Amino acid sequence: MQLQTFSGTAGAERGALEALVNVLSNEVLPELKAYYPKAEFHWRGDMLTIAKEYARQLSGLGITVGDIRKTLPMAKTRAATESYPPNPIEFRHMCLHTVGMPTLDECMAEIELLRTGEFGPKRQGQKIWSCPFVYWLSANTSGSRAHMSDPQWRKLVKLSYSKLADKFAAGEIQPIPRLLESNPQPAYMKYMGKGAA
Structure with a gap:
């Protein structure tokens, strides 16, 4: 059977x-x-x-x-x-x-814009991505940018783009992770109220 x-x-x-x-x-x-x-x-x-x-x-x-x-x-x-x-x-x-996958040129333009134009305290570290595809392309390649020449980095982006296209075709692109808010207690607060008798 x-x-x-x-x-x-x-x-x-x-x-x-x-x-x-x-x-x-x-x-x-x-x-x-x-x-x-x-x-x-x-x-x-x-x-x-x-x-x-x-x-x-x-x-x-x-x-x-x-x-x-x-x-x-x-x-x-x-x-x-x-x-x-x-x-x-x-x-x-x-x-x-x-069927909705962004082009390589669109991805590169958005990555460059968010790298240079949207940097600083006004966003407080949050970048607004157009779609998960561009976010993951940036996440997969941005760490290499510091130690690669621009042509080498662009070649890496093209390779990563092809790999992500396979995931897009299979419906395996994960959503953009949400930022977790963290409000740690200042160090001096640990000692407030101690030692006073």
Whole structure:
């Protein structure tokens, strides 16, 4: 009985993957090829293999065909500054942007703003983050900033961004931790009332 259930699940996953490959090879990749003329040379004309690579990145994310289609305007905009189409991982990130994940540029801008512009007593150590994704990206990379050059740090942020994108896709981004209020008793209070007889 377990083998039938497993094979049924595997069949459903295979069917979903084939549906993704179909949409990508018939709709999305031809559009990307039009936006990026160098794609034909880069892909060497093997659209089915490329569609399978893209589909593997999107498999299991809960991304709909509509979400995939929403990435096409983003890809067209990107074509103004990029010569080659987004690789499968970049395309995966673009699809995740359509369902609410912030872009790397948005994250970097917010981290920089809160690092420089929102520092000091007016916030009393509290930073207001736009979403948990940006908070955790900052938390994972801010400690390294002091001993890394800016290019090294930015490379670390990109790597952490990709890892967090996997968690975002799996729905595993934790909420921003709440600050605990602590009002310790001043040291001199320990001695108040002692020694007086």
